[in-house]
Amino acid sequence: MNIGDVAERSGLPAKTIRYYEDIGLIRPKRGGNGYRAFGNADVHKLAFLGRARSLGFSIEECRALLALYEDEGRASSEVKQVAEEHLEQIDRKVAELQAMRTTLAKLIQRCYGDNRPDCPILDDLAGEDSATTAHG
Amino acid sequence: MNIGDVAERSGLPAKTIRYYEDIGLIRPKRGGNGYRAFGNADVHKLAFLGRARSLGFSIEECRALLALYEDEGRASSEVKQVAEEHLEQIDRKVAELQAMRTTLAKLIQRCYGDNRPDCPILDDLAGEDSATTAHG
DNA sequence: CCTTGACCTTCCAGTTGCTGGAAGGCGCAT
DNA sequence: ATGCGCCTTCCAGCAACTGGAAGGTCAAGG
Numbered sequence: 001m002n003i004g005d006v007a008e009r010s011g012l013p014a015k016t017i018r019y020y021e022d023i024g025l026i027r028p029k030r031g032g033n034g035y036r037a038f039g040n041a042d043v044h045k046l047a048f049l050g051r052a053r054s055l056g057f058s059i060e061e062c063r064a065l066l067a068l069y070e071d072e073g074r075a076s077s078e079v080k081q082v083a084e085e086h087l088e089q090i091d092r093k094v095a096e097l098q099a100m101r102t103t104l105a106k107l108i109q110r111c112y113g114d115n116r117p118d119c120p121i122l123d124d125l126a127g128e129d130s131a132t133t134a135h136g
Numbered sequence: 137m138n139i140g141d142v143a144e145r146s147g148l149p150a151k152t153i154r155y156y157e158d159i160g161l162i163r164p165k166r167g168g169n170g171y172r173a174f175g176n177a178d179v180h181k182l183a184f185l186g187r188a189r190s191l192g193f194s195i196e197e198c199r200a201l202l203a204l205y206e207d208e209g210r211a212s213s214e215v216k217q218v219a220e221e222h223l224e225q226i227d228r229k230v231a232e233l234q235a236m237r238t239t240l241a242k243l244i245q246r247c248y249g250d251n252r253p254d255c256p257i258l259d260d261l262a263g264e265d266s267a268t269t270a271h272g
Numbered sequence: 273c274c275t276t277g278a279c280c281t282t283c284c285a286g287t288t289g290c291t292g293g294a295a296g297g298c299g300c301a302t
Numbered sequence: 303a304t305g306c307g308c309c310t311t312c313c314a315g316c317a318a319c320t321g322g323a324a325g326g327t328c329a330a331g332g
Binding site: 044047052054055056071076077081086087090091093101103105111112116118121124125127 | 205216247253255
Binding site for chain 4: 138139140150154169170171172
């Protein structure tokens, strides 16, 4: 199978597949013409990676998950730990974004948004401590 | 004022301040020794930038906000629009993370996390369509 | 047989927002 | 003069790709 087919079947762009080979996530064979020659196992791995990435796992986490996947003797606790750490990471990120959201929404609400220059959003950013401020 | 003082007063690392000069967010003067010579206005701008960044505005959004801040004739609607677009961006990101979170939490819950190899998390990533699967 | 076009290859650069480090200059105290 | 702590510039690297240039390959059509 050539990279174009694999891209279609795995849902990943060809560029990304080449990149994944570069960083050692997959090791497709090569044909006599220099083209990558993928097998079904490669497609399967790539789809695995795509799903893991879509859950937000980093490349290194994906590498670890893939290794666990291929290790018949793994303990599911190892997988679970990777997943739990990632979940915590997500939760931290969500909390951070929610905090920003709260502050920003308050500022927006107080801004008239008309053609006059007075703006509580700018006032806040400028450090005028009116009411809302609660940054980083 | 030297960069060290400004870093302390603005809360931004010296490296970041130099970077902000590089990309044209600030334009401190220079003394005869080649050192940057900051004024209070620079410190103020940098603090503004720090707060905007802490609300998640991109550098380019910060640039726009700073320009609006310095434009006495601005309309607050312009500021509000920048802020509202950023708010929507945040909401999209939060939704994305929540979706990941939901899927991931379900998988984690179904994994025993013991020393046996069977693992619903890996099964899901491998594409075995049991129950939970719903990837991006 | 030759050309056309869609593939494939490699390599380099750019994205975002810094951060670290090397190599060297400046200013003050000893 | 020497040491220390500033300051300067420039180069590299992080994550995870993405775009594009320059060129090789392959199957089809004239």
